[in-house]
Amino acid sequence: MSINPADAQDVYRDAGDNIMFTTYLINRDDLSGDREALAEFADRLAAIERSMVIRYPDADLKVAFGIGATAWRLLFPTANRPKELVDFTGVTGPKYSAPATPADLFLHVRAKTMAVVYEVLDQAREFLRDWTTVVDETTGFRYFEGRAIIGFIDGTENPAGQDATQYALIGDEDPEFINGSYAFAQKYTHNMDAWNGLHTEDQEKAIGRHKFSDRELDDDEKLPNAHNIASQDNDGDIEHKIVRMNVPYAEPGKGIVGTYFIGYARHFTVTQRMLTNMFSQSDRLLDFSTPITGAAFFIPSRRLLEKIADGAYFPQD
Numbered sequence: 568m569s570i571n572p573a574d575a576q577d578v579y580r581d582a583g584d585n586i587m588f589t590t591y592l593i594n595r596d597d598l599s600g601d602r603e604a605l606a607e608f609a610d611r612l613a614a615i616e617r618s619m620v621i622r623y624p625d626a627d628l629k630v631a632f633g634i635g636a637t638a639w640r641l642l643f644p645t646a647n648r649p650k651e652l653v654d655f656t657g658v659t660g661p662k663y664s665a666p667a668t669p670a671d672l673f674l675h676v677r678a679k680t681m682a683v684v685y686e687v688l689d690q691a692r693e694f695l696r697d698w699t700t701v702v703d704e705t706t707g708f709r710y711f712e713g714r715a716i717i718g719f720i721d722g723t724e725n726p727a728g729q730d731a732t733q734y735a736l737i738g739d740e741d742p743e744f745i746n747g748s749y750a751f752a753q754k755y756t757h758n759m760d761a762w763n764g765l766h767t768e769d770q771e772k773a774i775g776r777h778k779f780s781d782r783e784l785d786d787d788e789k790l791p792n793a794h795n796i797a798s799q800d801n802d803g804d805i806e807h808k809i810v811r812m813n814v815p816y817a818e819p820g821k822g823i824v825g826t827y828f829i830g831y832a833r834h835f836t837v838t839q840r841m842l843t844n845m846f847s848q849s850d851r852l853l854d855f856s857t858p859i860t861g862a863a864f865f866i867p868s869r870r871l872l873e874k875i876a877d878g879a880y881f882p883q884d
Contacts, residue, residue, distance in 0.1 A: 575735075576869065589674045591670070593672070601642065604695075627678055633672065634673075636865075652863075718770070751838045751861070751863050752862050773794060798841055
């Protein structure tokens with residue numbers, strides 16, 4: 568059985584121009600009713616996407632919908648679970664920690680036109696509002712040249728094109744859940760005054776790259792805990808990759824500036840090791856960046872969403 572990108576949700580393409588991330592908690596008042604509501608939503612989400620693509624073909628709409636481990640256990644108590652679907656429990660380092668925050672369901676919607684993003688989420692709300700509660704909704708944007716809000720080009724080491732599918736999509740190691748993905752969502756705030764107070768050369772040493780050309784610094788020019796060192800996963804002397812999308816968000820009038828990190832991976836263990844490395848090595852970027860959320864999700868394939876819509880994973884009476 569081989570990976571089929573056409574069966575996957577939008578987990579390995581670009582971050583987009585206008586982006587919204589929404590996380591939800593299931594109300595848990597009536598699990599039987601929640602299952603029926605999820606089945607309807609899984610069915611309607613595909614229809615919403617198809618309609619918007621037909622109506623606005625140039626908007627380049629991309630949508631990913633995910634389910635957390637706790638929600639999977641609640642909704643599908645008798646079904647198999649994706650092998651690496653676990654509750655994120657946080658990471659503690661010598662200086663900084665990454666929190667775990669509650670989240671059952673996840674939507675990541677992006678398009679060239681913000682009106683299309685809004686329309687998708689507004690229609691989705693009709694099928695989610697009676698049985699879920701929104702715990703976070705973040706609107707992101709494309710910064711100049713696709714740079715991170717701290718001014719550096721983002722995603723240089725990202726696998727590109729079809730090559731990305733082998734890093735983002737579950738393969739035949741878990742055939743029931745092939746073409747799915749593991750998502751990790753983490754929201755950061757930045758101390759931009761402190762960051763901008765650094766000389767460019769010191770920022771480059773912290774990241775491990777030249778700011779404007781994006782060329783990698785020589786190893787002896789980097790800080791020992793430079794971001795592009797600390798955030799790697801070289802388990803077994805092999806560099807493992809995920810598909811990263813760092814999305815800026817801001818409330819300028821309040822002085823709030825941050826990054827919404829979303830990483831899609833074939834193996835959540837890779838993402839977990841990257842996070843552990845960042846915090847255990849006190850990644851220099853963490854001196855200016857504070858994580859305030861953290862949650863993991865399974866992103867079902869389109870075929871699996873159809874099975875959920877048909878009730879195939881619900882307990883049978």
